Amino acid sequence: xxxxxxxxxxxxxxxxxxxxxxxxxxxxxxxxxxxxxxxxxxxxxxxxxxxxxxxxxxxxxxxxxxxxxxxxxxxxxxxxxxxxxxxxxxxxxxxxxxxxxxxxxxxxxxxx
Amino acid sequence: xxxxxxxxxxxxxxxxxxxxxxxxxxxxxxxxxxxxxxxxxxxxxxxxxxxxxxxxxxxxxxxxxxxxxxxxxxxxxxxxxxxxxxxxxxxxxxxxxxxxxxxxxxxxxxx
Numbered sequence: 737x738x739x740x741x742x743x744x745x746x747x748x749x750x751x752x753x754x755x756x757x758x759x760x761x762x763x764x765x766x767x768x769x770x771x772x773x774x775x776x777x778x779x780x781x782x783x784x785x786x787x788x789x790x791x792x793x794x795x796x797x798x799x800x801x802x803x804x805x806x807x808x809x810x811x812x813x814x815x816x817x818x819x820x821x822x823x824x825x826x827x828x829x830x831x832x833x834x835x836x837x838x839x840x841x842x843x844x845x846x847x848x
Numbered sequence: 849x850x851x852x853x854x855x856x857x858x859x860x861x862x863x864x865x866x867x868x869x870x871x872x873x874x875x876x877x878x879x880x881x882x883x884x885x886x887x888x889x890x891x892x893x894x895x896x897x898x899x900x901x902x903x904x905x906x907x908x909x910x911x912x913x914x915x916x917x918x919x920x921x922x923x924x925x926x927x928x929x930x931x932x933x934x935x936x937x938x939x940x941x942x943x944x945x946x947x948x949x950x951x952x953x954x955x956x957x958x959x
Contacts, residue, residue: 769946778951779892779937791945826892834880834899834941839892 737762740840742827747845754815757843761808761829768810769837770802773824782825785810814845822847850875854938854950861928862958869923869953871912871938879942881905881914881921884949886935895923895936933957 741760749755761768770782781794785804802812808829814821824844828837855870873881883895883905896905901916910925921938938950 767945771949779949781946781948784945786945794946828892828947833945836882836894836897837884837892837947841891 740827740829740838742825742840742843744843745841747843748848749817749845750848751817751819753817754813755817755845756811756813757825757827757845759810759812759827759829759840761810761827762831762838765829765831765838766808767830767833768804768808769828769830770810770812771826771828772796773826773842774822779826782812817847819847821845850879850940850942850944850948852938852940852948852950854936854953856951857935857954858956859953860956860958863930864927865957867923867925867928867932867955869936869938869955871921871923871950873919873921873938873940875919875940875942877942878916879940881912882939882941882947883910883912883921883923884937884939886937886952888934892937928955928957930957930959 743758767786769784771779783793788804799815804810824842826842828839851874880899882897885895886892896907898905898914904913912923935952935954937952941947
């Protein structure tokens with residue numbers, strides 16, 4: 737079974753631009769979560785989707801958005817990039833609620 | 849809201865030393881508790897879990913017991929190896945369809 741796949745692996749953008757990150761969960765997993773990982777803050781929860789519905793959202797500004805498609809693939813978008821958005825963005829999928837998460841390798845975003 | 853607090857690192861130990869990484873949590877209801885590990889250059893992966901009070905999760909010589917009375921889930925290993933050098937994250941999954949992570953504890957093990 738293929739794992740969680742995130743693309744692209746690396747991204748370099750400049751301030752003010754927007755970016756879209758993609759995540760393909762493990763086959764059969766309908767829950768997809770997104771996290772921002774930074775050295776000082778650990779893993780911060782962005783949002784969670786299940787069957788195309790956002791069920792929860794973390795404390796991030798409205799510049800951060802996401803969606804999930806009918807095949808459970810998910811995208812997150814960050815508009816008007818700021819320097820502080822530089823981070824590793826992790827996607828995780830799970831089969832059931834409150835079960836373990838399977839993580840992708842992440843997308844390393846650098847904002848210059 | 850729910851939260852997880854774990855001891856700050858880095859933690860530096862010699863090989864074969866005893867390891868404890870403290871983790872406490874705040875949550876409503878009865879969350880599931882997890883330890884995840886991130887080895888250098890690798891993705892985050894589950895190390896162990898416990899789903900109810902007094903459960904003990906174990907894997908690769910690591911153990912953690914779900915203590916509801918002290919709201920704790922401390923990670924222990926009797927004899928660490930160089931290959932255990934990694935970042936360890938305590939996490940909980942309760943109400944609200946999200947898993948909350950602690951800040952992570954970096955472990956260095958010296959030969």
